[in-house]
Amino acid sequence: MIKVGIVGGTGYTGVELLRLLARHSGVKLQAVTSRKEAGMKVAEMYPSLRGWVDLAFSTPEEACLTECDVVFFATPNGIAMQQARELLNAGVKVIDLAADYRIKDLAEWSKWYGMQHASPELVEEAVYGLPEINRAAIKGARLIANPGCYPTAVQLGFLPLIEAGVIDTSSLIADCKSGVSGAGRKAELGALFSEAADNFKAYGVAGHRHLPEIRQGLARASGAPVGLTFVPHLTPLIRGIHATLYAKITKDVDLQALFEQRYQGEQFVDVLPAGSHPETRSVRGANICRIAVHRPQGGDTVVILSAIDNLVKGAAGQAVQNMNILFDLPEGTGLDVVPLLP
Amino acid sequence: MIKVGIVGGTGYTGVELLRLLARHSGVKLQAVTSRKEAGMKVAEMYPSLRGWVDLAFSTPEEACLTECDVVFFATPNGIAMQQARELLNAGVKVIDLAADYRIKDLAEWSKWYGMQHASPELVEEAVYGLPEINRAAIKGARLIANPGCYPTAVQLGFLPLIEAGVIDTSSLIADCKSGVSGAGRKAELGALFSEAADNFKAYGVAGHRHLPEIRQGLARASGAPVGLTFVPHLTPLIRGIHATLYAKITKDVDLQALFEQRYQGEQFVDVLPAGSHPETRSVRGANICRIAVHRPQGGDTVVILSAIDNLVKGAAGQAVQNMNILFDLPEGTGLDVVPLLP
């Protein structure tokens, strides 16, 4: 059994890790830390876990994380960069669900995250944990930078087109819509029910932290920088991201076939039949990205629709998928959850 | 493997059965019937089942239901009463998720459901499928009347008090709130998003079909008729029933202990610690009833809070639980779903 620790288990990615790991046949949950809630039973804070998780939150000191095989950081940005080194030195694998190790360009990272990096030497080593492009590297990694939610949905949608060289990468558009859980379990006014319910808005049009992450991933696939306009929106869902992607077609190929071939054999990317419209609820609670390809009126614009659950394929589910790869388990272990519909 | 058929798989209880049975290790799904959608892949109508259910809907004729071991009726009221006889004669077990076999008093049934019963001789034989009171009878049954959603939440809440004889059963109050999926997947104005969202209302105060079912169950437990005021409300949830139950205490006992003892060993009833308030989301997607007991200001009124997912413990999950009992499987087989929170 893999001994697992979770740092920061009180947020939404933390509880989602717990939901998935509670039924994972290959792990033993050793510790869930929360300095603030230390001593409280996890299931007292999250009654949904009654009968599934018997652990109490512990302080990082009590948690003996160095004795784990793998530690997940479900923490705010800036924590893992301070604590990963010690764990790695002790031979523990680290999967960071925050953004600390996602951006290779340190100056760019500092600009968007407003901090100096505390362990710059690990940034280069860290493997970007999007299995559909990085599976081999993940297998041998010590430190995984688990992708952001928007970046997962957008990259999986654009990659087949970019890799095949069939679109103009100088003016990509990603119009993305996120449920409110993407903002985390933080007491902020904008995330209140009375602010976010029955309401729709764009935000961060001038610049969002996921922009450099997406650009980096698409540039890597393209072999050259890309031009990307990324507009995130807040929509009154709890869970779900829907990315609507636009690009100009430069080469006339069978787009449906292109996507089906690219993701053949991928367990967690589902290319829908031509003409489909993926709904966020069709992925609710499950580690899957559903994608549909459109070319409206046969014009030269391709429209990709890409839907994930931001807390699963966009966070905790992808982290478990990465763990399974790291430890040579079948990639779907613990991820056999049927989406909850309705 | 138990060979399973589902009659009427296009509604919400049908798709919920499919969600649960798709991961059930002891069954083989033989057929899902829908006269209207025959030929269409189930996963085309419900993309959440892509990769989980490969079957297409079939006509009842194609389905060869008599070759199944068990058939679930996830149909409107009045269907199972016409078709159960033939299946029972062929040695098939039948679990009806509709109301055809719930009420023992035929006249009462006809009054509330507005039909003549088509197989009155089976009504007496049918076993009311609330395992927490009827487990032994279920084990030997051929025909199970799966309880209604409100009746499940209300009975599980009142039963310990009535069985212990500690409340006045002449003036019970059940103030119940249901999510909209309880109305089924039917194109009705009142269930439109624009009618039901951001709105709350009572309905059927003059009389609701679940009233006689609840009264029958409570009377059985009490050994005498009970007086019950039942007021259902529609609340803007997809899933969930919350019953708030009021009764006058006639005997001073430790209510918390009473509930804990009554449900000790029950896998699917969870008595919360004193002072708790069960949330519907804490049971979302799972086959569990969470209950809290209150005695406000130490007065003589007991307040019971009881929460279930109407589609799971209130319908399809309870039906699977009944099937497990019928076929001597561990009662929780296929029901190891962690509630989805948030």
Place this chain on the structure above:
Amino acid sequence: MIKVGIVGGTGYTGVELLRLLARHSGVKLQAVTSRKEAGMKVAEMYPSLRGWVDLAFSTPEEACLTECDVVFFATPNGIAMQQARELLNAGVKVIDLAADYRIKDLAEWSKWYGMQHASPELVEEAVYGLPEINRAAIKGARLIANPGCYPTAVQLGFLPLIEAGVIDTSSLIADCKSGVSGAGRKAELGALFSEAADNFKAYGVAGHRHLPEIRQGLARASGAPVGLTFVPHLTPLIRGIHATLYAKITKDVDLQALFEQRYQGEQFVDVLPAGSHPETRSVRGANICRIAVHRPQGGDTVVILSAIDNLVKGAAGQAVQNMNILFDLPEGTGLDVVPLLP
């Protein structure tokens, strides 16, 4: 024109006052205070008011509230009790939307609100601003204690029955459901979209601050203490309170006629036809309480359904209604808003 000041205009009752006063033909809005947001345009925080409110928030010092004719306190509990005295001395009328002056029994108040009262001598003078029982007293008052939202819905529902002496007042039940805006515009975890959406729960069953207020009002009507079980619930609405009230009938009268007569001539209480179920959306945005009377199956339990918008008839609308009475304006001035449906 009545010169109006608002203390604490950044919360939901504050912005609701602004929405209503912006179209009120008899007032001039002098100042809206917020120490924290002083200098910021009100319409910058609330773009819905662009074109309607040109004022900026001011500090209390800048606001010169003593030059107003009336000042509304849309503040947390415990503010008005410190500031009302000075305004009253200056001849300014005060309407407190918080709870400072609602409870006559000072010890009871301290117990529930956890503070010593700062101006106990004003508590007795303050008039409880429920116009339907207190119109005459309001007319001559200096200081109005605007009722709470639950207390408004519950009292208007029970009063006709209690005044007529036709129910047993020893075991009243008020099962109440509130939208999330009732929690105010405060960054609290429980009011987050991801916590409150698609979820239903009871809270404060052991005791809620509105209990003593309701009991006081009903006792006044009854002439004797009443026994009341009050259970509030949180339901995923932005606005709206639905009270479902239960009482035992002790005298056989025409209940529908009783309610219609009691509220004849009341502009802001609407007794629906027999058999109706008021929806919260039918009062959304409007200063009205809609009530329906039921006697299920002709039994001895009366069920009253009472619906208000918690921010209007349950707060700001009622405050404007009180202001109109205070200044001898037609009671509906500025309150001619058609509910927003759908």
Place this chain on the structure above:
Amino acid sequence: MIKVGIVGGTGYTGVELLRLLARHSGVKLQAVTSRKEAGMKVAEMYPSLRGWVDLAFSTPEEACLTECDVVFFATPNGIAMQQARELLNAGVKVIDLAADYRIKDLAEWSKWYGMQHASPELVEEAVYGLPEINRAAIKGARLIANPGCYPTAVQLGFLPLIEAGVIDTSSLIADCKSGVSGAGRKAELGALFSEAADNFKAYGVAGHRHLPEIRQGLARASGAPVGLTFVPHLTPLIRGIHATLYAKITKDVDLQALFEQRYQGEQFVDVLPAGSHPETRSVRGANICRIAVHRPQGGDTVVILSAIDNLVKGAAGQAVQNMNILFDLPEGTGLDVVPLLP
């Protein structure tokens, strides 16, 4: 007083017309027709109108529409084209809220709406009722084609850019999100609460009926055909449309100033300060389009955010605005509604 008739008052645009006209100082509501509900009080179907609308639905025959000054068609597509002629002949002005007279190209109209036009000779005469581009023509019209909801939001967003000739009109993108009330008050599965709540999806990517309407309007402004990709999405709001518009900038101008100048003096278009993100709730219930202009990272892509209430500026409110223009009333008469926030 203008004598007003409404054909088809049971849908959402019908009840919204009633909400607005109930408070309009210049009209007398003569008749609201509904063959199906004839005889029923309007306020019985819509209790929100109790006290505001005393009329009952009447049959078209009883309604004597030819005696009205103006008749609104709040009907499905294909009704007004059959009935407008008779009314025009009788000297009645007609405002069609459906699509019958919006598209000048009859073949195009037939292709998208699947019908032969019943009064093609009126199509040319009809004036497209978007006051911000057509005010003069509206003033003298007999027959108004009230714009669609998406077309209103998209055209108001693109027009200043197209009129000024500062963008490449060959590859415009309109990524639009609509609340569910846009689907009307029809019992359709896809509009059920349990289907649409907590869910987000695109639809009609291959082609939506509003596409030719938008293209026609933009081409008129441009003086040449435009290339437009239009992707509508369904988002779990009751009311609201948010259009996110993308275009390539071809000429370097002060975009903020361009928009402010274009809409200076327009009462119902509000250009927000630079850097803003209009929320749909900031226009909830009100006849206003709020627009923000962005140029992310100073690149060559302009992003316009445009928000309306689909039932008001996207339907009934704009129809009342058109009526006011037709009858030389101040354009805002009856439209002085403050948006409902929260």
